[in-house]
Amino acid sequence: MCPWLTHDPLDVAALLAEVSSEGCGATTVFLGTVRRSENDGDVVGIEYSSYDAMAEAELDGVLADARTRWPGVRIAMRHRLGYVATGEVSVAIAVAAPHRSAAFDACRFVIDQTKERVPVWKKERLAAGTERWVEPHGG
Amino acid sequence: MKVKVLVFASYAEALGRGELDVELPAGATVADCVAKVRKATGAGVPPAPLVAVNRRYARPEHTLSEGDEVALIPPIAGG
Numbered sequence: 001m002c003p004w005l006t007h008d009p010l011d012v013a014a015l016l017a018e019v020s021s022e023g024c025g026a027t028t029v030f031l032g033t034v035r036r037s038e039n040d041g042d043v044v045g046i047e048y049s050s051y052d053a054m055a056e057a058e059l060d061g062v063l064a065d066a067r068t069r070w071p072g073v074r075i076a077m078r079h080r081l082g083y084v085a086t087g088e089v090s091v092a093i094a095v096a097a098p099h100r101s102a103a104f105d106a107c108r109f110v111i112d113q114t115k116e117r118v119p120v121w122k123k124e125r126l127a128a129g130t131e132r133w134v135e136p137h138g139g
Numbered sequence: 140m141k142v143k144v145l146v147f148a149s150y151a152e153a154l155g156r157g158e159l160d161v162e163l164p165a166g167a168t169v170a171d172c173v174a175k176v177r178k179a180t181g182a183g184v185p186p187a188p189l190v191a192v193n194r195r196y197a198r199p200e201h202t203l204s205e206g207d208e209v210a211l212i213p214p215i216a217g218g
Contacts, residue, residue, distance in 0.1 A: 032218045050217075051147055051210055054194040079217060091218050111218060119191070119210075120217030121148035133149045134216045 004059040005050060007082045015094040018076035024096035026103040030111050032091040034084050042127035045085040046134070051119040055079075062113040066095075069109065070102040077110060079120060140165055140205040144176055146184065148213045153183030163203065170199035172209050184211055 012029065019027060034046050063075050077093040084090045093110050097103040114120075115136070122134040144161050151157045161175050169190050177184055189212040190197050203209065 048217075049148055051145070051191070051194075051212065054191055054210065055217075057194050115215070115218045117196075117215070118217050119147070119212050119215055121213060122216045123148070133152075133213070136214050136216050 004056055004077060004079060005052060005081055006078050007080065010078050010080060010089045010092045012089070012092055012094070015076040015078065015092055019074040019094045019096035021074055021096055023072075023098060024074060024103075025098055026100035027094065027096040028100075028103040028107040029095075030091075030093040030107050031089050032111070033089050034086045036086045041124070041130075041132075043086060043124045044127050045083055045125045046090065047083050047123040047125065047131075048079075048081045048090065049121050049123070050079075050081055052081075055118050055120055058118045059114065062110055062118065065113065066106045066109050070097060070106040073097045073102055073106045075106065075110060077114075079114070079118075081120075083125075140167070140203070142172060142203055142205070142207045142209050144172065145208060145210040146176075147210070150184050150188070150211050150213050154180050161209075167203050168199065169197050169201045169203065169209065172203060173199070173211065176211065188212060189214070 036043055074096040079091045093107055095103050095107040123131050124134055125131050140163055142161050145158050146154055191210040193208050
């Protein structure tokens with residue numbers, strides 16, 4: 001089983017170490033964090049859940065697609081499951097490439113594709129103690 | 140034939156469970172399976188949800204086989 005999904009806090013330094021290579025002159029990192037939106041119910045955290053086996057397989061596919069489109073890139077990513085409090089990192093992606101354009105483009109591709117095709121769901125927990133499922137809205 | 144239906148997130152909450160076995164005639168499609176689940180459980184699942192068969196996205200006209208794992212997937216919201 002691939003390790004893309006985890007219930008543990010994310011270690012960005014470990015991801016950078018995974019992609020580090022003397023042949024790569026550019027490294028990009030994307031971090032998605034749980035956002036507080038006070039005009040929208042005051043989110044205090046998000047409970048993440050997934051269809052684990054399919055999510056791992058879809059992430060395999062996303063990363064394989066990225067490596068095909070940008071040969072030579074090195075990619076590491078983790079997506080958290082379970083409860084993630086506001087301000088904490090829920091998804092982290094590190095991409096190293098020989099040159100910066102591939103590093104930027106592949107990193108964006110991986111987060112965009114993740115949001116589009118990987119079966120993960122969010123349930124927001126609000127300050128008032130209520131909960132609600134998040135519908136996708138392109139953010 | 141029998142298939143195993145998995146439901147997740149808001150759909151699981153609406154149905155009060157995460158999986159159920161569904162009996163279908165040979166040659167039944169994804170759409171047939173969804174219709175049967177809706178009939179058995181009420182309106183907790185929309186008429187045309189995103190579906191995966193054996194962990195791959197599948198279209199409503201996809202023909203099912205004995206033992207397939209059919210997942211009803213609510214709108215994805217990762218990241």
